[in-house]
Amino acid sequence: MLVPLAGVVIVAALGLAGWSLVAALRGVRPSRGQLVGSVVVEALLVGQAMLAVVLMLAADRDVDRVTFLGYHLTAVLLLPVGVAWGIADRSRWGNGVLALAAATEAVLVLRLLQIWAERA
């Protein structure tokens, strides 16, 4: 795992979560801008996952591979599912779903950093 990239992903995910939370509180439905933001966060997650696999295979220390890859796969799949589930609801609650999905991504990346740090 590239720690600076993980930091960027976490900040981007939290940014999307905050944006969606504010939109939910304002009572509006998800905007086109948020969809673009989701695509950016998803691109970062996919890039991070691909890089992480390469770093994992090249690493001189063993990482818990099943858990590590499982978290990366979950992180890559979660946001598209969350966006699909969220925008299908054209109310403020769609933004709630988006905020939840983005905040969960930040937690997943934090857990990934822990798993990476625990490699022995």
Place this chain on the structure above:
Amino acid sequence: MRSGPGRLLVAVYAVFAVSATARAVVQILTKLDQAPVAYALSGVAALVYVIATVSLARSTARSFRVALGAVVVELVGVLAVGALSVVDPVAFPDETVWSGFGAGYGYVPLVLPVLGLLWLRHVHRTTVEG
């Protein structure tokens, strides 16, 4: 399919269904012999979240009853496993979603079944009266 607040509730349940299932599968496949009771309960918790997620997402009379059952089992489960893990921590060496009343997940597992029951009451009222 649910719309409005129910949609967010289903999303929270889905997150727990995925994380509890992943955790239980790893525990049961790799170290069931270390703490069979705790990891079996971990699997039960995962199953309950999956059933609750699917039945809350659907809006039929049957899914309502299934959801109610799942959420009640979930509430009993988090209280029972939470209490057991505090009384007998040796039997629960590894975190499960319900250990310590869900402390490892910000106590969301403790709050979630209550929200689930409130939501089902709301659904029941609007269906019967509306």
